[in-house]
Amino acid sequence: MNDITNTPRTTPRFSATFDEYTLSEIRRAAATGIYDIRGGGAKRKVPHFDDLLFLGASMSRYPLEGYRERCDTSVVLGTRFAKKPIELKIPITIAGMSFGSLSANAKEALGRGASAMGTSTTTGDGGMTNEERGHSTQLVYQYLPSRYGMNPDDLKRADAIEVVVGQGAKPGGGGMLLGQKITERVAKMRTLPVGIDQRSACRHPDWTGPDDLEIKIEELREITDWEKPIYVKVGAARPYYDTALAVKSGADVVVVDGMQGGTAATQEVFIENVGIPTLAAVRQAVKALQDLGMHRKVQLIVSGGIRNGADVAKALALGADAVAIGTAALVALGDNDPHYAAEYEALGSRAGAYDDWHEGRDPAGITTQDPALMARLDPVAAGRRLANYLAVLTLECQTIARACGKSHVHNLEPEDLVALTIEAAAMANVPLAGTNWIPGSTGSF
Numbered sequence: 001m002n003d004i005t006n007t008p009r010t011t012p013r014f015s016a017t018f019d020e021y022t023l024s025e026i027r028r029a030a031a032t033g034i035y036d037i038r039g040g041g042a043k044r045k046v047p048h049f050d051d052l053l054f055l056g057a058s059m060s061r062y063p064l065e066g067y068r069e070r071c072d073t074s075v076v077l078g079t080r081f082a083k084k085p086i087e088l089k090i091p092i093t094i095a096g097m098s099f100g101s102l103s104a105n106a107k108e109a110l111g112r113g114a115s116a117m118g119t120s121t122t123t124g125d126g127g128m129t130n131e132e133r134g135h136s137t138q139l140v141y142q143y144l145p146s147r148y149g150m151n152p153d154d155l156k157r158a159d160a161i162e163v164v165v166g167q168g169a170k171p172g173g174g175g176m177l178l179g180q181k182i183t184e185r186v187a188k189m190r191t192l193p194v195g196i197d198q199r200s201a202c203r204h205p206d207w208t209g210p211d212d213l214e215i216k217i218e219e220l221r222e223i224t225d226w227e228k229p230i231y232v233k234v235g236a237a238r239p240y241y242d243t244a245l246a247v248k249s250g251a252d253v254v255v256v257d258g259m260q261g262g263t264a265a266t267q268e269v270f271i272e273n274v275g276i277p278t279l280a281a282v283r284q285a286v287k288a289l290q291d292l293g294m295h296r297k298v299q300l301i302v303s304g305g306i307r308n309g310a311d312v313a314k315a316l317a318l319g320a321d322a323v324a325i326g327t328a329a330l331v332a333l334g335d336n337d338p339h340y341a342a343e344y345e346a347l348g349s350r351a352g353a354y355d356d357w358h359e360g361r362d363p364a365g366i367t368t369q370d371p372a373l374m375a376r377l378d379p380v381a382a383g384r385r386l387a388n389y390l391a392v393l394t395l396e397c398q399t400i401a402r403a404c405g406k407s408h409v410h411n412l413e414p415e416d417l418v419a420l421t422i423e424a425a426a427m428a429n430v431p432l433a434g435t436n437w438i439p440g441s442t443g444s445f
């Protein structure tokens, strides 16, 4: 007789809790005593725009003809108080990414690509470079907790100002820029020493809440003669209340960045465990604007994991006025390109998975300050690739809008959407496909 208790196992089984990655992280922590830092956004799977579908036209809806009927994509940002609102041809903007994290050539390429498509770019921690001012027809200047590179003359050279309260990758956390990337130029702009790791503050030094922010925004308006739109950017944590408070503080535009949003360098534990998904943030932010009677009066920009025209259309249908992209724009420039596969492998990574942006050794010349690496990125060709990509996003978004019978992409609405999962239905506040059920809908947050 066989004793089945002695039958050897042929397939060793890994634990779902202690999977291979987790084990390697425990070993890495044990060997080094330091936490992991990386760039990019959350890698875990969370409910996202992929979990929504458009219904498209049918007997009760009338589609528009692609080649003959217009579907407008223009957007005006800052109509509340600014004397000179920002007028964009497409509802896709380039998110703030710091000079220091990115090379000067990458900043120039972002400006070239965005300008070719009639949209704006944004500075970032560390100040404004001439490369990006010179090549961006519309440039948003970030006013950050760190104040690195902050310069009143640059405020005046900008077309809009974005007060950064937080980022989706790290709501409540500050930025990091490691010594490898602090060259003389970067250090000079930040008035800090060369080659020393820098941490950016997690909160503004001179205000602690919405009442102070209101005064700060008024100061910024005075400095810029009430001309420039003032945006307030928050990481998605409590988007209903943050949006309402940003409106109360006098913002013209609110930017909500979800947890999938990219970062140049942050603790892995932060990226994966703090904040809420972009999908969950949009409807809450829109609801706040609607409850205040400010929807479409204060514009909403949404970011965090936007990759294609469907994502853009879904964010707009949920009520955003525009989206911002960071990671996808870098990929369009050439980041993680398989062309450099061997070099990514030499760095212990792979093309497509490379996220050690803080180390400054990017073979594609984008997340680096190394002159030899940076010279690999041709800003003209990279800018052209970005413009092509933005054109595709816009065409895809228009195609969907026309199929839903809309003559402007802003006419897309939640009514055009259904969800594939209960989670997405509850977060986006749209019905589960094939039903009229919106799980968890209580009408409030």
Ligand SMILES: Cc1cc2nc3c(=O)[nH]c(=O)nc-3n(C[C@H](O)[C@H](O)[C@H](O)COP(=O)(O)O)c2cc1C
Binding pocket: 039, 040, 041, 095, 096, 097, 098, 101, 102, 123, 124, 125, 142, 164, 166, 167, 168, 233, 257, 260, 261, 262, 263, 264, 303, 304, 305, 306, 324, 325, 326, 327, 328, 357, 367
């Ligand atoms: C390389 C890099 C640098 C960034 N630097 C800044 C910054 O200086 N200020 C800021 O507010 N956000 C910064 N961000 C976040 C972006 O502005 C944006 O919120 C985020 O990238 C959007 O998500 P996505 O990358 O999935 O499109 C950075 C993102 C990346 C990828």
